[in-house]
Amino acid sequence: MKQPIQCELWEKPELARLPIRECFELLETIAYESHHWRYLLRCRECGQLYFFEFLEFIDWKHGNDPQYSTYIPVETAEEIEILKSTSPGQLLLFYPRLQIDRPSDAKSPSVSWIGKDEDLPHPPTLPSRLVAFVRRWLFASIRVFRAGRS
Ligand SMILES: [Zn+2]
Numbered sequence: 001m002k003q004p005i006q007c008e009l010w011e012k013p014e015l016a017r018l019p020i021r022e023c024f025e026l027l028e029t030i031a032y033e034s035h036h037w038r039y040l041l042r043c044r045e046c047g048q049l050y051f052f053e054f055l056e057f058i059d060w061k062h063g064n065d066p067q068y069s070t071y072i073p074v075e076t077a078e079e080i081e082i083l084k085s086t087s088p089g090q091l092l093l094f095y096p097r098l099q100i101d102r103p104s105d106a107k108s109p110s111v112s113w114i115g116k117d118e119d120l121p122h123p124p125t126l127p128s129r130l131v132a133f134v135r136r137w138l139f140a141s142i143r144v145f146r147a148g149r150s
Pocket of ligand 1 (some may be wrong): 007008009043044045046047048
């Protein structure tokens with residue numbers, strides 16, 4: 001998924017804590033069950049599309065139900081179809097994604113982008129830094145192997 005660098009949410013993910021309606025326009029309701037919602041949203045500011053999921057788990061012990069919201073920037077109909085075919089919670093395989101996590105023991109939710117840093121691999125290509133590291137390691141091993149034989 002492409003990084004939505006033009007979107008205000010990219011630099012200010014905490015904006016996603018505002019009521020959904022303030023930041024987004026609802027384009028499609030993909031799922032709407034009591035503890036699982038999925039929407040296709042459009043940013044009111046820049047028009048960026050987001051695949052949104054809300055998940056709530058019932059915490060019988062504490063009554064403070066853990067809640068998780070995920071926003072994944074999407075562009076093409078194909079990307080949207082792929083995300084639609086995933087099961088609840090499987091969106092964690094995609095990035096970049098904006099997550100609002102509130103486990104049952106948290107006082108306030110944590111809001112952050114996952115996969116914003118370039119250190120994380122962006123499929124399908126490996127980050128150049130990792131490739132360079134592997135190449136260096138391979139050459140070093142070959143040199144050690146040759147040195148051992150002579
Ligand atoms: Zn935006």
